[in-house]
Amino acid sequence: xxxxxxxxxxxxxxxxxxxxxxxxxxxxxxxxxxxxxxxxxxxxxxxxxxxxxxxxxxxxxxxxxxxxxxxxxxxxxxxxxxxxxxxxxxxxxxxxxxxxxxxxxxxxxxxxxxxxxxxxxxxxxxxxxxxxxxxxxxxxxxxxxxxxxxxxxxxxxxxxxxxxxxxxxxxxxxxxxxxxxxxxxxxxxxxxxxxxxxxxxxxxxxxxxxxxxxxxxxxxxxxxxxxxxxxxxxxxxxxxxxxxxxxxxxxxxxxxxxxxxxxxxxxxxxxxx
Amino acid sequence: xxxxxxxxxxxxxxxxxxxxxxxxxxxxxxxxxxxxxxxxxxxxxxxxxxxxxxxxxxxxxxxxxxxxxxxxxxxxxxxxxxxxxxxxxxxxxxxxxxxxxxxxxxxxxxxxxxxxxxxxxxxxxxxxxxxxxxxxxxxxxxxxxxxxxxxxxxxxxxxxxxxxxxxxxxxxxxxxxxxxxxxxxxxxxxxxxxxxxxxxxxxxxxxxxxxxxxxxxxxxxxxxxxxxxxxxxxxxxxxxxxxxxxxxxxxxxxxxxxxxxxxxxxxxxxxxx
Amino acid sequence: xxxxxxxxxxxxxxxxxxxxxxxxxxxxxxxxxxxxxxxxxxxxxxxxxxxxxxxxxxxxxxxxxxxxxxxxxxxxxxxxxxxxxxxxxxxxxxxxxxxxxxxxxxxxxxxxxxxxxxxxxxxxxxxxxxxxxxxxxxxxxxxxxxxxxxxxxxxxxxxxxxxxxxxxxxxxxxxxxxxxxxxxxxxxxxxxxxxxxxxxxxxxxxxxxxxxxxxxxxxxxxxxxxxxxxxxxxxxxxxxxxxxxxxxxxxxxxxxxxxxxxxxxxxxxxxxx
Numbered sequence: 046x047x048x049x050x051x052x053x054x055x056x057x058x059x060x061x062x063x064x065x066x067x068x069x070x071x072x073x074x075x076x077x078x079x080x081x082x083x084x085x086x087x088x089x090x091x092x093x094x095x096x097x098x099x100x101x102x103x104x105x106x107x108x109x110x111x112x113x114x115x116x117x118x119x120x121x122x123x124x125x126x127x128x129x130x131x132x133x134x135x136x137x138x139x140x141x142x143x144x145x146x147x148x149x150x151x152x153x154x155x156x157x158x159x160x161x162x163x164x165x166x167x168x169x170x171x172x173x174x175x176x177x178x179x180x181x182x183x184x185x186x187x188x189x190x191x192x193x194x195x196x197x198x199x200x201x202x203x204x205x206x207x208x209x210x211x212x213x214x215x216x217x218x219x220x221x222x223x224x225x226x227x228x229x230x231x232x233x234x235x236x237x238x239x240x241x242x243x244x245x246x247x248x249x250x251x252x253x254x255x256x257x258x259x260x261x262x263x264x265x266x267x268x269x270x271x272x273x274x275x276x277x278x279x280x281x282x283x284x285x286x287x288x289x290x291x292x293x294x295x296x297x298x299x300x301x302x303x304x305x306x307x308x309x310x311x312x313x314x315x316x317x318x
Numbered sequence: 319x320x321x322x323x324x325x326x327x328x329x330x331x332x333x334x335x336x337x338x339x340x341x342x343x344x345x346x347x348x349x350x351x352x353x354x355x356x357x358x359x360x361x362x363x364x365x366x367x368x369x370x371x372x373x374x375x376x377x378x379x380x381x382x383x384x385x386x387x388x389x390x391x392x393x394x395x396x397x398x399x400x401x402x403x404x405x406x407x408x409x410x411x412x413x414x415x416x417x418x419x420x421x422x423x424x425x426x427x428x429x430x431x432x433x434x435x436x437x438x439x440x441x442x443x444x445x446x447x448x449x450x451x452x453x454x455x456x457x458x459x460x461x462x463x464x465x466x467x468x469x470x471x472x473x474x475x476x477x478x479x480x481x482x483x484x485x486x487x488x489x490x491x492x493x494x495x496x497x498x499x500x501x502x503x504x505x506x507x508x509x510x511x512x513x514x515x516x517x518x519x520x521x522x523x524x525x526x527x528x529x530x531x532x533x534x535x536x537x538x539x540x541x542x543x544x545x546x547x548x549x550x551x552x553x554x555x556x557x558x559x560x561x562x563x564x565x566x567x568x569x570x571x572x573x574x575x576x577x578x579x580x581x582x583x584x585x586x587x588x589x590x591x
Numbered sequence: 592x593x594x595x596x597x598x599x600x601x602x603x604x605x606x607x608x609x610x611x612x613x614x615x616x617x618x619x620x621x622x623x624x625x626x627x628x629x630x631x632x633x634x635x636x637x638x639x640x641x642x643x644x645x646x647x648x649x650x651x652x653x654x655x656x657x658x659x660x661x662x663x664x665x666x667x668x669x670x671x672x673x674x675x676x677x678x679x680x681x682x683x684x685x686x687x688x689x690x691x692x693x694x695x696x697x698x699x700x701x702x703x704x705x706x707x708x709x710x711x712x713x714x715x716x717x718x719x720x721x722x723x724x725x726x727x728x729x730x731x732x733x734x735x736x737x738x739x740x741x742x743x744x745x746x747x748x749x750x751x752x753x754x755x756x757x758x759x760x761x762x763x764x765x766x767x768x769x770x771x772x773x774x775x776x777x778x779x780x781x782x783x784x785x786x787x788x789x790x791x792x793x794x795x796x797x798x799x800x801x802x803x804x805x806x807x808x809x810x811x812x813x814x815x816x817x818x819x820x821x822x823x824x825x826x827x828x829x830x831x832x833x834x835x836x837x838x839x840x841x842x843x844x845x846x847x848x849x850x851x852x853x854x855x856x857x858x859x860x861x862x863x864x
Binding site for chain 3: 327328330332339359361362363364367378379381382385386387390503505506507546547548549550559560562572574
Binding site: 177 | 834
């Protein structure tokens, strides 16, 4: 018998992966979870993370954690090292639990909530009987998330570790008259999301209504206004604003800035004041 | 304390948006809802509405409302005017509630059910503490839908308004020997869905088995049979039938009529009898 | 009144279709189900089955059934024959129930669990009042799945039949020095999934670490290693492994083998030893 500390009523388990929405992989994970805990509430974050793109997964996961209620369990699988020596882990924070591979995917989000403990998943009783070499999402992470949702304490799954992977997310470089950052995401509307925050702009005295220049990759400099909302921009205007994730975004009102400016994630972006 | 009139057991909240399925925006709305009402049953309608395409969102939303049970709450966000003067509203009908921007998105569906009252959302206690200028779906509409699902009466959210946006959906023009309509949607199978109904065909004495001509945009006229089901058509035949949404559709049996005929939403379509 | 044998607490109904994720078709089915059984737990398998591709739907459905708990109801609609003489059926197995068209879609999965009975759906009381000629997913299959989830016994829906469609899935041909199979699926990572199993390789004495040649369609022969996990391959190496569905897959480590080798589902693949 599995001993549990407490039984939550409808525990939330979120799922994030690079599995896409054509194959059955996501459904296989959900089937495993519901077989162990039929009361789990399953919420998809995104399964359209670019294949193997741990960093994109980490960014998306970090955006959502503050909005979920306490005791939510976040199951995330972008796992190019599956079948190799990378560890399966549980990250315990005050507010939420995370389950996934030890490759940095979970830590950007977990650090936002404050990491209490990291455990290596070792206890075979909380895994499927047969463990494939290619799909730990289904065979290890899904059952572990389900048992966590039943109230099994994280420490029961394996020993605490301290040498987990801590991703170094590139911070923008601040110069006297410029900030050099990079594009961390292009969203569904073509908003170009940078790793530069409103705080950075404040140090350069950029307030709403002021303008500055941006250089995207090898493009020519482009003058943009810093506005408070899409609505303030002219139709088709390229401008800067603070997005709902608190990063500075370059947007095109009623258009697609990423397509218009032809940029990619990872491209260098320079703000000149 | 929030006072509620009644507590439904597993209230249904549907979600429709142009947020796509890559980003975390949909999950952020769901997280906010479940934080307020953990018992809500969340059903996605579509998050692949073309960005900013209010009309497409209105069409998809209007298709589904009759199939959901009473007291369903429909949360819809296609919101190019976010951050501007457009109002956030609740639409009360006998059967369902709607939450979203006052830009016509909700009204095609709401009018199908009969509009009782429209309220402007003003009461800050039912919104997130911090309200971004770019994502009212998460900061206003999601919490409002959640509080509605707890039984908070619509009138508690703000004053009743009467000057809400009523979309004028283009009706087909009826002539002696022809009907001029337009393409309102192309579905996953390439079915070309028009704004012409079976009623219109009846006035022209078109019954199953009869043929008529269609002109799509600037294309040459094409003779099509009016059939009752895909099955009656020959493989690859382009034909007309009444789709499951009660509009006349131009279809290709086991093919993709939209690709074959190379048409777009909004294209003029003429039926000649 | 509908008489029911038993009421399950939160019965699982899975949904698979070729309806895509843009239109409202999936939501219409869910609305019908929840109107009949508000306690149903709805789990999407995939709605991105290639339009009309019954075989792809059958493959995806067969992958997932073993992972779901007992009494799960699988609703699957890839239904090019809708409106024609093909029968709507319920397939009863010991572990699960299946609802969908009698075109082979359900049988690969059902045979995995052991078919007990197949019933033709005839009883109009378990269908929507108005039945379209084009969307039995919503008008027949969804309400039938919902009533099954309330505990209505399968035999109440119609007479038992024995002449249901049994799909003949092509088995690989075994020769002295080669196996000739075909590509049954290309997944989100570009893994090329064949109908050849590990058992077949064992009969040819292929164990982990050994190499053999593959010929894909008209391509030149390619030597590949048979490995246990992605991790063992070099970056960009094309290799063979046993995937999580127990079929032999041709993969590219951290790449997309399907794109690199430019192959399609249905292509012949020959293993030469």
